[in-house]
Amino acid sequence: MRLLAGLSQKSLARRIGCNTSYVSKMECGAVPPTVDFARLADDALRAGGDLVDRWQTWYELRRRGDAGRQTAVSEAINVETASTTLLVTHERTTLSFDGDAYAITVLRELENRTERSYNGYEVRIHVDAFPDDVERSRVHHRAHPLVWDHLGFRCWWAPMMSDLDPRKPGAGPTIELVADPTQTVTDKMIEGWIRFEGKRYGELLTLHPGRRLALMYSYTVSSTQWGTWYQRRMRVPTRRLDVELDFPQGLRTLVWGKAITAGDRIGPLGSQIDEHTENGRSIWSWTNGKPEFGDRYRFEWRFGNPPSRQPEEHR
Numbered sequence: 001m002r003l004l005a006g007l008s009q010k011s012l013a014r015r016i017g018c019n020t021s022y023v024s025k026m027e028c029g030a031v032p033p034t035v036d037f038a039r040l041a042d043d044a045l046r047a048g049g050d051l052v053d054r055w056q057t058w059y060e061l062r063r064r065g066d067a068g069r070q071t072a073v074s075e076a077i078n079v080e081t082a083s084t085t086l087l088v089t090h091e092r093t094t095l096s097f098d099g100d101a102y103a104i105t106v107l108r109e110l111e112n113r114t115e116r117s118y119n120g121y122e123v124r125i126h127v128d129a130f131p132d133d134v135e136r137s138r139v140h141h142r143a144h145p146l147v148w149d150h151l152g153f154r155c156w157w158a159p160m161m162s163d164l165d166p167r168k169p170g171a172g173p174t175i176e177l178v179a180d181p182t183q184t185v186t187d188k189m190i191e192g193w194i195r196f197e198g199k200r201y202g203e204l205l206t207l208h209p210g211r212r213l214a215l216m217y218s219y220t221v222s223s224t225q226w227g228t229w230y231q232r233r234m235r236v237p238t239r240r241l242d243v244e245l246d247f248p249q250g251l252r253t254l255v256w257g258k259a260i261t262a263g264d265r266i267g268p269l270g271s272q273i274d275e276h277t278e279n280g281r282s283i284w285s286w287t288n289g290k291p292e293f294g295d296r297y298r299f300e301w302r303f304g305n306p307p308s309r310q311p312e313e314h315r
Helices: 009-016 020-028 035-044 050-065 070-075 134-143
Strands: 086-097 101-112 120-126 154-158 175-186 189-198 212-222 229-233 241-248 253-260 274-278 281-288 296-303
Antiparallel strands (some): 120 189, 241 281, 253 296, 274 281
């Protein structure tokens, strides 16, 4: 990536604030990578999160491989208590389909375990109408790219997660925040930045060390851009993850899922996906009380009575 960016080791070292010999040792594997280095190099090389993802994969494989060796355990990084990252104490995501578009709402309670203050939070939105067919997906999304202004993205701040109600955005002690796109990574992926700044009155909010806050954000994606799947990757240490998938009962939806480890091993979710009906809706719920850092939890579904509008009509 450094060579593709046209940078020397000295130039990269200057950009991320370390010495040239450290960059050299990192590249040849003489020293173990750190998450701070991965983040700084990712930003300097405009890698779009790929270097951080690679560090997470490396760390998870190392952690699991060393689990039985006491010496390695004593030296291992405790991701949850590390001073380099935020902690998500609880995340609750709802995906709702009306036959034409998917509405996604994410609630996160954040705890600042670092030694610095935060004035914003990064989000990543990724869609794929045909995740199992790379070429078809590329052609389709080039004609139907993901556009920030079409998402209707909105976000809110509250002191506690219980203050946020996805059915009543803006109700209670909440403040609507400002959000901006930071880069369009591909035709299927956009990164954005939630500013801890009130949209109406311009309040400046900060997440200080040792403090918590709750965020809620929502957006809508057309069914021409979204396939029959939803996935959460644990990019931030998370204590609890709740996922709810909400469909019209008339679609006769069947939902299943799988867990994919950082080493790309596929296995069961570990707990059952429960279904119940409510007001003509089929609601599928799943909870993980201890999601693994770096793992992916993927949900897929099939409609027994599919809606008339499907991505195939827009090939």
